[in-house]
Amino acid sequence: MNEADALVDGEPQFWGGCEIALNTEPLEVIKEILKACGGRLFEIGGVYKLYVGAPGLPVLTMDDGVLRADEAETAKPIRPLDERVNYISGSYTRPEDGWITRVGPPRFDASRISADGRVGADLDVPVVQSGKHFQRLQQQLLNNAAKERRHNLPLPPSAWGVEPGDVLQWTSEHNGYEDKLFEVEHVTDDHSLDSVAAVLEIDHDDYDFDPETDLIEEPDGVLDVDRPAPKEVGSFAVAGVANVGTNNTVRPAVSVSWDDPDDADVTAIRVAYRIAGQVDEPGYAFSYEPAAGQLLIVNLQPATNYEVKAQFESFNGWATETTPWLPVVTPDIRFSQNDFNAAVNARMAQLDTASQAAIATVRDALVNDLTNLAHYLLGQIAKLDDQDQAYQATQGAAVNVVSEEVVTEKQARAAAIQSVEAALDDAAASLIGQIAEVDDKHNALATLFGQVFAENGEGAASALFRLIAHAAPTGVAARIALEAKTAAGAYGEDSAALFLDVIAGVGSVATIKATAFRVQTATGFAPILEVQDDTVKIAGNIGVQGDALVDGSVTASKIAANAVTAEKIAAGAVQAGNIAAGAITANKIQAGTITADRIVTNGITQSDADSGSASGAANGTWRTLCTINIEKDSGTRGVMFLGIISGSLGGSTSQSAADIEGRILRGTSSALFQTSVVATIATGGAFTIPMSVGFRPGSVPNGNHTIRLQVRASIPGGVTIAASGYLYSMLPRA
Structure with a gap:
């Protein structure tokens, strides 16, 4: 590139351009470019190297003693006559001529024509776009055609690495050379590191060009192109207006108007606008119907000074004029109730849809859980019937005495069992x-x-x-x-x-x-x-509780x-909380006072409930909302937990249901049981997670258990989660 960019008579030594048809072979394009720069392209072991302009400096200086003796050096001192070109004509192109081919002046060597007759060649280089450039190429080719001495030199392994395009400096007593320069045209080598180089004599002076003596004057004729005058935007005007949109919302805008250009070359108008005095890149509005003569600029600030200008766009690339900046003030139109009503109505519709979906999800989950519980209870009642039958078989006559009462009880139980499943379905519809x-x-x-x-x-x-x-x-x-x-x-x-x-x-x-x-x-x-x-x-005596009496009065x-x-x-009436520590000792309790029939059983159910909230980053961490404790013993017939989680996300509104989970967990993450439910997300990031889980008696070991209601979200990008929850437990007992 440095060689091509070297300035000669005020322009780069080699430059130009061309239009390439799509059906042109790439090799043909390369040949045209090489002609335009006098280039030599060599392929060396799969690598292409390009040389332009005068040859470089020598890479090897040698004499006859360097040549190998096991192979003869050969010489071709004279070119064939058809290669001894002494007359070069040709053509090139110029933008000033409208890209029409221009014939350049011929260049020749009169002395060589006298000796050999005229041997001509044509140099047609459409890539060249300068007459001086064309004449420099003519002179270089004419001088190179006069160089005839060629040799095939057997080189030793020490010359390994000489490549085509390199320059050798050779002093040869046999040929009468002293520091003569040769350019390597091609190289043949073998595995012994010996090589044979084919060389051609060169002279750096062949590339010297003096415009004062070497430039041939050409007749100059410039093509006059009559281009249309720059297209102007006629009657350009701007005004601040009120833009009435849907739902009767009103926002400030600027109306732009102009005359119909009545010109098929005008395909669009580009309108630039900015706040008055602003130096940053302005905003743009386009109209691809310039004949309409008007345009509305929206999304502007109220009561603000703006500046607006416009310019036509030409299909053929002709010049167009830009109008001066015109000042305009937008009307002072602020947000009204109509703007907020539309947003509130849309949000209410979203909440209604989300609520209906949440209700349906909770209802379906509870109906399924209650149905499973009903089946389980029916199975337990059937087991009790089997136990009753076994008991009757072992009691014999004693059972017969009360058989009528047992039959009556079984009939009442069967009627109740038949109604359980239907009643549970009705109850599920009411448990929301x-x-x-x-x-x-x-x-x-x-x-x-x-x-x-x-x-x-x-x-x-x-x-x-x-x-x-x-x-x-x-x-x-x-x-x-x-x-x-x-x-x-x-x-x-x-x-x-x-x-x-x-x-x-x-x-x-x-x-x-x-x-x-x-x-x-x-x-x-x-x-x-x-x-x-x-x-x-x-009825009976009036009892006074101890804490209602003055200390020491009884x-x-x-x-x-x-x-x-x-x-x-x-x-x-007497509980541990009402008895002072150490007040009841063994010697104060009458023998036989405490019997089994005076101890109240555990009751039908034992339950606990809790509620709470948590918030933080949506980084996949389980967050505990509330915690309850249950006591599981051999008398417990099963365990059921009901929970619900509700909350919202901050920082994003495009999450999927798979990003949020809730679970009911016993103990730690390695507990014996847990259940997870994926959230239902409403528009805007709100979500609701209804949860329930039930276990048969043998599924949960006896003892104290800590139960947690947890939620987590796994959403990147700075999203946060805020949630609250409620957890309730039921323990049916035998």
């Missing part, structure tokens, strides 16, 4: 986990409730358990409700209920709703305390002998 509802965009209500239903030949009964959380502008409230009614009655009107409330501004309140409130003993049915119709009825001397006996203490 923490469904959030939005009322007038201000109030929020979340409810968790469960309902059970039983029926036999005597009638039907229903019980309801509800957890309610309510948040509103006037305050917050939470309620636990336990209600019971007959099948024909209605909740709230015909039910007996216990309400535990926490109300903002009021505090905690416990309410019993019933026609009559009664307290009875564990063995008797008659009430010892009854409240009905504003009347309090007390002493042993004031209590009659045998006045306090086990039969006079209500079941459950």
Whole structure:
């Protein structure tokens, strides 16, 4: 490249260009380029080397003693006559001539023509675009054609590495040479490191060109191209306007107008705009219908000074004029209620869709779990029937005495069993986990409730358990409700209920709703305390709890002998929390006072519940929301857990369901059991994960167990997760 860029008479020594048709062979293109620079291209062991211009400096200086004696040196001192060119004509192209081929002046050597006659050659080089460049090529080729001496030189291994294109300096007494230069044309070598080089004499002076003496004047005729005048944007004007969009939203804009160019060469108009005084790259708006004469620039700031300019685009590349910057002020149009209404309505539609999907997911999961539980309970009841039959077979006549009662009991149990599966289906439809509802965009209500239903030949009964959380502008409230009614009655009107409330501004309140409130003993049915119709009825003696008495007011001397006996203490009235440490010792308990029939059994169920929240980076870490503890013993007939997780993601709204998981876990990650559920994600990153898992008696070992409700998200890119959860356990007992 340095050789080609060397300046000669104010221009590079070799330069040019051409138009190449797609059907032209690559080798033909290479040949044309080589002609334009007097280039020599050599292939050396798979590598192509290009030499242009004058040969380089010698790489080997030698004399006759260097040549190998085992092979003769041969010489060709004279070229064939047809190669002794002494007259060169040709053509080239110029942009000034409209890229039409131009014939250059011929160049010849008169003395050689006199000796050999005219031996001509044509140098047609369309790549060359300069007359001086063309004449330099003519002179170089004419001088090279006068160099005739060629030799085949047997070189020793010390000359290994000489390549085509290299220059040798040779002093030969035999040939009469002194420091004569030769260019290597090709090399033949063998495995012994011997080689034979074919060389041609050269002279660096052949490439000297003096414009004062060597340049031949050419007649100059320049093609005059009549180009159209630059195209201008006529009547260009701008104005600030209000752009009314969908849902009656109004935003500031700039209206641009111009005259129809009525020119088929104009294919588009490009409009540039910027804030007044701004030096950064402006924004652009395009119209590919320039005949329309108008354009609207949108997404602009209100009450802001802008500058606008325009320019036509030419199909043929003719010159076009750019208009001056025109000032314009956008109208002061701010966001209105219509802008927010559209966004709120769209968000409400998204929440409605997400809520419906969450309800369907929770319902399907609970129906499936309750159906499995029903099948399990039916199996356990069938086992009890088998045990009853075995017991009857071993008791003989004693069983016959009460056979009528057993038959009656079995008939009632069978009727109840037949109703269990249908009742569970109805109960599943009523057990909905923490469904959030939005009322007038201000109030929020979340409810968790469960309902059970039983029926036999005597009638039907229903019980309801509800957890309610309510948040509103006037305050917050939470309620636990336990209600019971007959099948024909209605909740709230015909039910007996216990309400535990926490109300903002009021505090905690416990309410019993019933026609009559009664307290009875564990063995008797008659009430010892009854409240009905504003009347309090007390049967028997009035007991006063110890913490209601002044310390020291009751002493042993004031209590009659045998006045306090086990039969006079209500079941459950004395608990560990009510007894001072060391107050009861073995010598203070009468023999036979504590018997099995005075110990209350564990009851039907044991349950625990907890709620909580957690937040952090969505980096795949399991995060614990809440924790409960259960006591599993041999009397437990199974374990069931119900949980629900809700939350949202921060930093992104395009996650897939596979990115978020919830699980109910016992102990650590290597626990005996766990269950995982993939989240259902709503638009905007909100998600809900309903969860439930049940185990048969033998699936969980006896002992204390810590149960955790956990959630995790695995989403790269700085996404965060915030979630809350509720976990509830049930342990049916035999």
